[in-house]
Amino acid sequence: MSHRAEHLDTIQRELTAFARRARAAAARLHPELSLVSYTLLAHLQDQRGCRATDLAAHYLLDKSTVSRQVAGLERLGLVERRADPDDQRVQVLHLTDRGTEVLDQVAASRRTAFENRLAEWDETDLARFAGYLLRYNASGAEQD
Amino acid sequence: MSHRAEHLDTIQRELTAFARRARAAAARLHPELSLVSYTLLAHLQDQRGCRATDLAAHYLLDKSTVSRQVAGLERLGLVERRADPDDQRVQVLHLTDRGTEVLDQVAASRRTAFENRLAEWDETDLARFAGYLLRYNASGAEQD
């Protein structure tokens, strides 16, 4: 096998291994906020509110899935729905204060976990690794 | 925020985004073999057979989960159980010919997907990216 093919295989294998473990690991670290909930909240914070449909489109989830996730987050008091004056069908989703608080806390603890894990890496390697991940994800967002 | 912290945030965000999408993407590509089944089969091929308990330990899965996954793979005719002459409790799992065939086929198609996605990358970047992923996964396998 060529070097190139070996690298491709390694990348495939290691990304797969990571994907397999990530959800469970996130759940162990934060039983109160699944990986999906976390990303939805983070997106709401980022966008300063958006519609359920936007979340579904962005994360390639079915609208029913988003509907139920949002319902759960609302039940937990982390998200609130506001009417859109221009379109009565639309609910604009926003983080509540509590939602912001929980999200910040979970984000901080995740950040700490990453910091520990990557403590030995020098800045050059971190920068390159971050760059590669961005590049990888930006290439076929539609595929995986 | 320091550069270092920014890189850490990017890595966190991009790995999270990847993890969120990977399962669904794998399922779309191969409805007949989920990401989990695929990794279990690959492990069996790699190890030339092993016990259910080994799979559970290696992938941090509950033994009941593995038991059901294996049952499914056996039902599909991809895996067979052999008695361990030295220990009547143990079932040594092996790929069947059909299992090898299906695994090779799926692996090839996954490889093609990765090749397409990474077609523009030069070999140096591939090698570095592969190295970083290995290093990342090798640091806290127990965490995530």
Next chain:
DNA sequence: CACTTCAGTTGTACTATACAACCAAATGGG
């Protein structure tokens, strides 16, 4: 030989997810 450990299965429950059917609001062409 009795107690404990180990491999694996089964019962039960929960989460994430999809697809399809549905409802209500908005929009656009006759």
Next chain:
DNA sequence: CCCATTTGGTTGTATAGTACAACTGAAGTG
């Protein structure tokens, strides 16, 4: 202006993956 279509969202139903706990049977150990 009205009805057909589109759009945003919910609900019913089904499936997969997972965990935990209770259990069975075999192996090891005092």
